[in-house]
Amino acid sequence: MAYLKAANISKSFGGVHAVQNVSIEVPENSIFALIGPNGAGKSTLLNLLSGIYQPDAGQLVFQEQNLIGLPAYRRARLGLARTFQKIRLFRQLTLLENVRAGFHIHQSEPFWKHLALGSVGRFDAEARELLDFVGLGSRANERAGALPYGKQRLLEIARALATRPRLFMLDEPAAGLNASEVDFLLDRLTEIGRRGITVVVVEHNMDLVMNVAHRVFVMDHGEALFEGTPREVQDNPRVIEAYLGGEFAA
Ligand SMILES: Nc1ncnc2c1ncn2[C@@H]1O[C@H](COP(=O)(O)OP(=O)(O)OP(=O)(O)O)[C@@H](O)[C@H]1O
Ligand SMILES: [Mg+2]
Numbered sequence: 001m002a003y004l005k006a007a008n009i010s011k012s013f014g015g016v017h018a019v020q021n022v023s024i025e026v027p028e029n030s031i032f033a034l035i036g037p038n039g040a041g042k043s044t045l046l047n048l049l050s051g052i053y054q055p056d057a058g059q060l061v062f063q064e065q066n067l068i069g070l071p072a073y074r075r076a077r078l079g080l081a082r083t084f085q086k087i088r089l090f091r092q093l094t095l096l097e098n099v100r101a102g103f104h105i106h107q108s109e110p111f112w113k114h115l116a117l118g119s120v121g122r123f124d125a126e127a128r129e130l131l132d133f134v135g136l137g138s139r140a141n142e143r144a145g146a147l148p149y150g151k152q153r154l155l156e157i158a159r160a161l162a163t164r165p166r167l168f169m170l171d172e173p174a175a176g177l178n179a180s181e182v183d184f185l186l187d188r189l190t191e192i193g194r195r196g197i198t199v200v201v202v203e204h205n206m207d208l209v210m211n212v213a214h215r216v217f218v219m220d221h222g223e224a225l226f227e228g229t230p231r232e233v234q235d236n237p238r239v240i241e242a243y244l245g246g247e248f249a250a
Pocket of ligand 2: 042043044085171
């Protein structure tokens with residue numbers, strides 16, 4: 001049974017059909033990749049799943065719970081976390097403070113109070129573990145904005161993990177990373193999956209997708225083009241024509 005299920009969801013912006021009648025079923029404990037050319041609708045689909053946008057039509061169900069109408073923060077409390085294509089960090093705050101901010105959803109007090117007074121300390125051991133997990137433990141007190149780009153992406157992952165997600169969505173986590181950073185990311189995503197967190201990842205880096213994903217869903221022009229295992233996707237003539245080009249052609 002699907003853990004996360006979208007049935008026939010659509011979203012338009014003016015005349016642009018960003019997502020058209022798309023259905024996906026993400027199994028629990030799987031790593032599910034969303035791929036496709038620029039403008040295919042991948043980020044829009046992620047925004048629909050995480051509650052940044054509400055769909056014009058269709059159903060969305062997570063663990064048998066209807067998500068339609070629920071704003072992003074309510075979905076976060078259900079265990080949905082995400083990172084953004086364009087990095088969103090508190091640049092003036094330290095790495096540790098950024099991760100602390102992620103724990104906010106486990107608290108009842110207002111966000112500013114959580115940051116300022118911090119219920120500081122209460123989550124710090126876990127926050128430091130998360131920084132270690134993404135290889136940034138030794139830089140806990142540096143300012144997030146001063147980190148190199150690739151490391152900022154890793155910090156965003158640590159902060160999202162602080163919400164203790166059950167389903168983790170990432171929008172192009174490998175964008176701007178060098179080869180060794182991509183290898184590290186691949187290893188971390190695999191480990192996140194091993195820890196029982198279901199992963200949905202939008203990515204253009206095919207080495208990452210083909211090595212990490214159990215299922216791959218291909219979009220083109222807002223529509224579903226194909227779904228299968230990494231092998232099936234690499235071998236599919238329509239996917240090769242629309243997106244992969246010569247890269248994986250025999
Ligand atoms: N907020 C918005 N307002 C208007 N149009 C939008 C909005 N968000 C997305 N679109 C349009 O919807 C279509 C799908 O965009 P989307 O960002 O989902 O693509 P994508 O697959 O993530 O592309 P990329 O690989 O470049 O990130 C594009 O034509 C885009 O211009
Ligand atoms: Mg995108």
